[in-house]
Structures are given as structure tokens and as C-alpha cells.
Amino acid sequence: MSAAAALGEDLATYNFAYLDEQTKRMIRRAILKAIAIPGYQVPFASREMPMPYGWGTGGVQVTASIIGPQDVLKVIDQGADDTTNAVSIRAFFQKVASVAVTTKTREATIIQTRHRIPEEKLQAGQVLVYQVPIPEPLRFLEPRETETRKMHALEEYGLMHVKLYEDIARHGHIATTYAYPVLVAGRYVMDPSPTPKFDNPKMDMSDALQLFGAGREKRIYAIPPHTRVVSLDFEDHPFEIQTFDEPCALCGAEGVYLDEVILDDRGGRMFVCSDTDHCEDRRAAGHRGRLSPDEAYAGHGQVQEDTGR
Amino acid sequence: MSDARLSTLAVSGGFSDPVFEAQAVFRALMDVTARPGTVHTLPAGVAPPAPLGQGPGAVALALCDPDTPVWLDRDIDSESVRAWLSFQCGAPLAQGPERSAFAFVKGETMPDMADFASGTQEYPDRSTTLVVEVEALDGGAALRLEGPGIDGQRRIAPRGLPATFMTQRAANRALFPRGVDVVLVAGLCMMALPRSTVVSHVNEPEAG
Ligand SMILES: [Zn+2]
Numbered sequence: 001m002s003a004a005a006a007l008g009e010d011l012a013t014y015n016f017a018y019l020d021e022q023t024k025r026m027i028r029r030a031i032l033k034a035i036a037i038p039g040y041q042v043p044f045a046s047r048e049m050p051m052p053y054g055w056g057t058g059g060v061q062v063t064a065s066i067i068g069p070q071d072v073l074k075v076i077d078q079g080a081d082d083t084t085n086a087v088s089i090r091a092f093f094q095k096v097a098s099v100a101v102t103t104k105t106r107e108a109t110i111i112q113t114r115h116r117i118p119e120e121k122l123q124a125g126q127v128l129v130y131q132v133p134i135p136e137p138l139r140f141l142e143p144r145e146t147e148t149r150k151m152h153a154l155e156e157y158g159l160m161h162v163k164l165y166e167d168i169a170r171h172g173h174i175a176t177t178y179a180y181p182v183l184v185a186g187r188y189v190m191d192p193s194p195t196p197k198f199d200n201p202k203m204d205m206s207d208a209l210q211l212f213g214a215g216r217e218k219r220i221y222a223i224p225p226h227t228r229v230v231s232l233d234f235e236d237h238p239f240e241i242q243t244f245d246e247p248c249a250l251c252g253a254e255g256v257y258l259d260e261v262i263l264d265d266r267g268g269r270m271f272v273c274s275d276t277d278h279c280e281d282r283r284a285a286g287h288r289g290r291l292s293p294d295e296a297y298a299g300h301g302q303v304q305e306d307t308g309r
Numbered sequence: 310m311s312d313a314r315l316s317t318l319a320v321s322g323g324f325s326d327p328v329f330e331a332q333a334v335f336r337a338l339m340d341v342t343a344r345p346g347t348v349h350t351l352p353a354g355v356a357p358p359a360p361l362g363q364g365p366g367a368v369a370l371a372l373c374d375p376d377t378p379v380w381l382d383r384d385i386d387s388e389s390v391r392a393w394l395s396f397q398c399g400a401p402l403a404q405g406p407e408r409s410a411f412a413f414v415k416g417e418t419m420p421d422m423a424d425f426a427s428g429t430q431e432y433p434d435r436s437t438t439l440v441v442e443v444e445a446l447d448g449g450a451a452l453r454l455e456g457p458g459i460d461g462q463r464r465i466a467p468r469g470l471p472a473t474f475m476t477q478r479a480a481n482r483a484l485f486p487r488g489v490d491v492v493l494v495a496g497l498c499m500m501a502l503p504r505s506t507v508v509s510h511v512n513e514p515e516a517g
Contacts, residue, residue: 016328025374028335029410032372033434035342036490036503038457042434066339068332124344153430185457185505187486205460209343224343224458224505 017064017097023047027065027220031211034222039184040152041135041219049215051092055085056114056131057215060092063112063129066211067093072100074108079116079257079274086114103277115178117199119256119278122208124225130193132214135221137181137191157189160232168237177242183230184223192229198241198257203229248273249291251282319392322356324370330354334371338492341501346454346463348446351497358389364494365413365440366393372438373400373411380409380425380437384418409437416443416469416493422477425489433486436504440492444469446500451511454502464511465500467493478508 015021023045030044049057067073073093077086081103089112090101102108105118112129122128138148141159151157160181167175174180180197184190192203193212203210203223210223223229233239247254249270256278258271270291273279283292324330330352337349357366365385373379379394380403394400403409406424414420419441428436449468452475455461470493471477481488481504488504502508 016332021328021331022374022376024335025331025372026376028339029372029377030434032338032342032438032490033436035339035458036505037433037486038505040433040486043432066332066336068336069329149431209339222343226460227457 014096017067017093018049019047019061019064023061024065027061030220031062031065031222034211034220035209035224037188038223038227039182039188039190039221041214041221044218044220046215046218051088053216054133056089056112056213058213058217058220059112059114059129059131059215060089060213061215062211062213062220063093063110064097066127066129067097067099067110069097069099071097071109072102072107074102074105074111074277075113076111076116076118076275076277077114079118079259080276082276104281105275105277115194115196116257116274117195117202119253119273119275120281122202122206124207126208128206128208128210130195130210130212132191132193132212132219133216134179135191135193135212135214135217135219137179137189152188155187157183157232160189161234164232165234168234174233174237174239180239181232183232185227185229189232190221190223190229196242196257197231197239200229200231200239201241205229244271246271247289248279248282249289251279251287251292252289253279253282253287318358318389319396322358322366322393323397325354327370330367331371334367337499338368338371338501341492341499342458342490342503344458345456345502345506346459346465346500348498348500351499353497358387358393360385360387360415361390361393361413362442362494362496364497364499365442367497368440368492368494368499369394369400369411369413370397373398375399375401377410378403378408380406380412382412382414382419384415385413385442406437411438411440413440414442416441416467417471419471421473422481422489422491427481427484427487427489430487433488436487437489438492439489440494441470443467443493443495445495446493446498453509453511454506455509456506458503459506467495467500469495475508475510478502482507 030042034042075086075090077083105120110127114131142148178194212221231239244258250272257274259274262269333352341349351367355367379400407426425437445468447466449466451466454463491502493500
């Protein structure tokens with residue numbers, strides 16, 4: 001099914017930003033409570049959206065409830081602006097809210113994201129909206145909602161530490177690399193959505209407001225700006241982010257999150273920025289990696305050697 | 310409210326462009342809640358019947374509806390305000406402050422925050438948002454704010470809060486994650502003091 005078809009063709013008569021006003025009010029009230037109680041999951045009556053769950057219906061409903069005509073929207077999926085999911089959500093809001101869209105992180109007032117936080121430092125006045133599949137960090141330890149509610153209420157987070165410690169016992173280190181649990185403002189343990197743990201430090205004391213929407217699970221939660229977000233760890237096994245052995249093959253960036261790209265069937269591969277806008281920005285500014293196309297065109301011999309490995 | 314009370318007052322003074330004005334008011338509320346102590350000016354245009362102020366009226370129109378029981382303090386309660394809220398928002402009157410989702414009060418005469426809904430430990434979001442109309446958002450005693458949404462600390466000096474405000478506020482903060490959330494409004498200017506914010510007098514020692 002094409003992205004456009006998935007969104008349906010019966011959007012000819014829609015409300016501004018698709019949702020009806022009563023739904024927006026309900027979601028807006030939930031957002032305000034979520035901001036007032038950082039990291040706490042506020043239940044909300046999630047609506048059917050013209051896209052399947054897993055397409056970020058929670059994030060879409062949050063964005064639809066906050067967006068106004070003056071906003072500039074950026075949508076990323078795993079860091080990229082050009083995947084089917086990102087393209088269709090962007091098209092959806094262009095159609096139902098007539099808002100300006102951008103791929104430039106710094107131009108956006110609202111950034112809806114699936115699984116990444118942009119590399120560029122976010123600014124005050126920007127809102128990062130996460131699409132969340134499973135909002136409950138304790139779900140894998142305790143399937144019953146009544147029990148996880150109680151655990152949050154009583155700040156009983158011992159099980160979470162036990163789980164992380166089992167990792168250490170089994171692997172010698174904490175093996176969790178995605179959806180790595182955090183403690184928000186010293187009170188609630190929160191699932192940062194399946195972002196790589198590489199991004200966890202960016203949540204801490206961010207200048208931007210961070211909102212999280214889980215459509216299927218009907219939860220909204222938030223991290224206000226300038227809020228302490230600490231990744232859970234142990235004194236003898238402190239939290240560490242992923243590191244990469246080589247810089248981005250296209251822009252030479254270091255200290256950014258890289259995706260592995262398979263080049264051929266003989267084991268050729270390269271690592272490139274997962275944040276496509278960041279990578280393009282750097283290349284536009286003249287930064288080059290070992291596999292930059294213009295480097296190759298320029299006939300730099302070493303490119304040939306490197307790729308031949 | 311009887312239909313006989315549905316005066317022209319009730320049907321006028323709402324948003325002229327409900328979709329976009331509600332969005333603008335909400336965005337201002339979201340911003341001030343995310344950054345406690347900062348001030349936003351609401352778009353003009355709402356004209357609720359006295360004694361409900363313009364700012365509180367705009368907040369009501371943006372967020373209240375049949376799902377949100379509303380409580381009006383003595384000094385704000387009037388037949389015309391009730392009729393206006395009923396017609397414009399469809400919001401029912403709360404049976405008491407502890408049953409309200411939103412409460413509209415005047416600063417000097419506001420009831421104790423402890424009278425309102427503070428939510429439960431499992432569902433702390435089920436709490437009252439207290440919209441307090443004050444004389445001004447500056448010119449009063451200097452207060453220091455710390456907590457989520459604040460880079461270090463922020464100072465405010467609202468005028469027209471009750472003498473017991475700081476004691477009430479400390480008691481409210483001690484309930485965290487339960488507690489009421491406060492929005493201060495003066496005219497069309499608005500700031501928020503969500504429950505997460507620690508408020509102290511500037512001459513008191515800083516919060517740990
Ligand atoms: Zn790159």
C-alpha cells in the first residue's frame with residue numbers, strides 16, 4: 001500500500017489537523033498534566049487515525065493537538081526525513097493543517113520522531129514529539145497494568161535494576177541498547193521509546209520540550225525543558241553510550257549515531273550518519289568522509305582500496 | 310441553569326475563530342507550563358461576563374467542555390458566568406472544589422489549595438487545574454522558582470496572592486506527584502506554577 005493510499009482519500013472534508021476539537025481538548029489537557037508530572041504516563045482516549053498503529057498514531061495525535069498555522073514541522077524516522085513513514089506523516093500534516101514543513105532541524109518548531117533525537121542541539125521553543133510503541137518501561141517485567149501503576153505510585157523500581165543487573169551477570173555489561181530506561185526529575189522511571197541509548201544524554205536538561213505519544217497503549221508523557229533525565233546504571237557499571245570505530249563515511253562526522261549500510265554482497269559496508277539532515281548539512285559545509293561521492297569522483301586512490309576490503 | 314437565563318451575554322464573547330484561538334491559547338498554556346514563571350500574553354477577543362476575567366475566560370474556552378467539571382469561587386460565581394460557561398463550553402458545574410477539573414478563583418480570596426482535587430498516587434493527573442486571577446504578575450514579593458522547566462532558578466513577583474499562599478504551596482509540593490497545578494492570570498498575561506515547581510521566598514535558603 002502506498003503512503004498516500006494509506007492515508008485515505010476521504011480527507012477532503014477534515015478538521016484542522018484532522019482531530020475534532022473535543023478530542024484535541026482532551027489530548028491538550030493530558031499534555032498539560034504530563035508536563036506538570038514529568039515522566040508520568042497520562043492515560044488518554046486515543047482516536048482512530050487514518051493510518052495503522054505502528055505508524056506513530058500516538059505521536060501524530062500529539063502533533064495534531066499542538067500544531068498551529070505558524071508551525072514548521074519536521075518528521076524523522078530513524079533519523080531520516082525521506083522514509084515512507086516520515087514522508088507520509090509530513091504529507092498528512094501538509095494536507096490537514098497546511099503547515100510549512102522542513103527537513104532542517106533548526107528551522108522546525110515541531111519535530112515528530114520515530115526512534116532518534118536529532119544530532120543538532122535542540123533549541124528553546126522547539127518541541128520534540130516521540131512516536132512510542134510501548135510506553136511502560138516495566139511492561140516486560142510485569143504485564144499487569146494495575147501492578148505497574150502501583151509500582152510507579154510507590155516508586156518501586158527495584159525490579160528494573162534487577163533486570164539491568166541480570167544483563168551484567170549474563171553479558172558482563174548492560175546489554176540493553178534501545179529503549180534504555182531513564183529516571184525523570186528524580187521520580188518516574190520512563191521508557192524513552194526505542195531510541196538508541198546513544199540519544200539518552202540528549203534528553204537530559206534539553207532546551208526543548210519533549211512529548212511522547214503512544215497511540216495503541218493510549219498514553220502521553222513529557223519531559224519539560226531543563227529537566228534531569230538520568231539513565232539507570234550501577235556504580236560499578238556506569239551508563240555508557242555506544243561508540244563507533246570510524247567516522248561517517250560520507251561526512252566524516254565523529255561522535256554521532258551511525259547506521260551500517262551494506263554496499264555489496266562481498267561484505268562491503270559503510271557507516272553513515274543516521275541523522276540525514278545532519279549529514280547533508282555537514283557535506284554542504286564542505287566536510288567529507290572516505291566514501292563521499294565527490295571524493296570518489298575526484299579519483300582519490302585510497303577510496304578504491306578501502307572499499308575493496 | 311434555566312433556559313430563561315440564556316441571555317445574550319451567554320452567547321456572545323466567545324472565540325470568534327474557535328479552532329485557531331483555542332490552539333493559540335493552549336500553546337501559550339503549554340509553553341508557560343513547560344517553563345514555569347515565564348509570561349505569555351493571550352490573544353485578546355474573549356469577552357466573558359463579569360466577574361470572570363478575559364484571561365481565565367480564554368483558558369476556559371480552550372480547555373473546558375462536558376468532560377471537565379468546573380468550580381467557581383464565590384467572587385467569580387454568577388448566573389451570567391455560569392450561563393456563559395455552560396453555553397460556550399458545555400462544562401458542568403462541579404459538586405465541590407474537590408470534584409473539579411478546573412477551578413476559577415480570585416487570588417486574595419482563593420480557598421486553600423488542599424480543598425481541590427490532588428489526584429491519586431496511581432493517577433496523579435486526576436487533579437484540579439487552579440486558574441487564579443491576580444492583580445498583576447509583577448510588583449509583589451519576590452519569589453524564587455526551581456524545578457523542571459527552569460534553567461537554574463527563575464524569579465517572579467506576582468501581586469494579589471493570599472498571605473498563606475506559600476504555606477499552601479509547600480503543602481501542595483509535599484504531595485508530589487499528587488497536587489494541584491496553578492495558572493496565574495492577570496488581564497491577558499499568564500504564567501504557570503505546575504505542581505513540580507518549588508517556590509520559595511528569595512530570602513529563604515535555596516531548595517536542595
Ligand atoms: Zn554523515
